[in-house]
Amino acid sequence: MAATLTVAIGGLGAIGAHLARALDAGVEGLRLTAVAARDQDKARRTIAGFRSRPALVSLAQLADHADVIVEAAPAAVFEEIAEAAIGRGRIFVPSSVGALLPRMHLIARARETGARIIVPTGALLGLDAVRAAAEGEVASVTIETRKPPRGLEGAPYLIENGIDVLGITTARLVFKGNAFDAARGFPANVNVAAALALAGIGPERTMVEIWGDPGVTRNTHTIRVEAASARLTMTIENVPSEENPRTGRITPLSILACLRGLTSTLKVGS
Ligand SMILES: NC(=O)C1=CN([C@@H]2O[C@H](COP(=O)(O)OP(=O)(O)OC[C@H]3O[C@@H](n4cnc5c(N)ncnc54)[C@H](O)[C@@H]3O)[C@@H](O)[C@H]2O)C=CC1
Ligand SMILES: O=C([O-])CC(=O)C(=O)O
Known part of the structure; x- marks a missing residue:
């Protein structure tokens, strides 16, 4: 049986909250262990009914809590999540991919630390x-x-x-x-x-x-x-998501499919 990977999510908006709920509902090979959010009370309400409640931590602390760090926050805080995740040699899955383009040095840094940066297809296809x-x-x-x-x-x-x-x-x-x-x-x-x-x-x-x-x-x-x-x-x-009309509903689903592919026995598509 494939090993279980622990997952931490930075940002609990249209992408992060949906993904957190899906992981908590149960995905073979993946376990949600931590989340970070700006609005702590709202985050507590989001995770209150979870079967297994993740730790509520700061963006920089996410990397201390999981094998896989998903960034699902505004581009303005991308660096804070990315640097900690890559510095600790984690698997880093960015949503704010536009913020990676001016920071290509992170790829060289990941090479040094053994981190991987896995960009999901997100709201795109093909x-x-x-x-x-x-x-x-x-x-x-x-x-x-x-x-x-x-x-x-x-x-x-x-x-x-x-x-x-x-x-x-x-x-x-x-x-x-x-x-x-x-x-x-x-x-x-x-x-x-x-x-x-x-x-x-x-x-x-x-x-x-x-x-x-x-x-x-x-x-x-x-x-x-x-x-x-x-x-x-x-x-x-x-189709725009209810929480954030700029973000297509397919985006958290694409990230979930991407995460599944990290541990699944059968993986389809290159
Ligand atoms: N890769 C792709 O295909 C797509 C990427 N995106 C990008 O993904 C990112 C997230 O998108 P959404 O979930 O729709 O955004 P959102 O605005 O719905 O959620 C972002 C969350 O991050 C939280 N946040 C803000 N500052 C924070 C901080 N300092 N610490 C912790 N949490 C903080 C906010 O409170 C909010 O809950 C955005 O940068 C967006 O542009 C959006 C759609 C498609
Ligand atoms: O289509 C979407 O849902 C989001 C989008 O354009 C992007 O973030 O590049």
């Missing part, structure tokens, strides 16, 4: 095919993201460029550039572009279009890959 294609020659990778305007509100790029996204009445291209610049300009919005870049040809060559689109109710991502082995065109339309 990263298995992108990774496979990237083992051969890839000419181009693009992602087109369409969001309801309020899902883009407050992004630094829009503020810097005076773009009033809530005033948009027809679909408008608000950003076109590489994944690196997209992650800087839209830190709460392009985790999927960052994951795509890391799966394929890197943040400099992965091209991103972000559209504010009053005509969509779902965050919609279309990936196009032109490779020597295949041409890929894939679209996902994410």
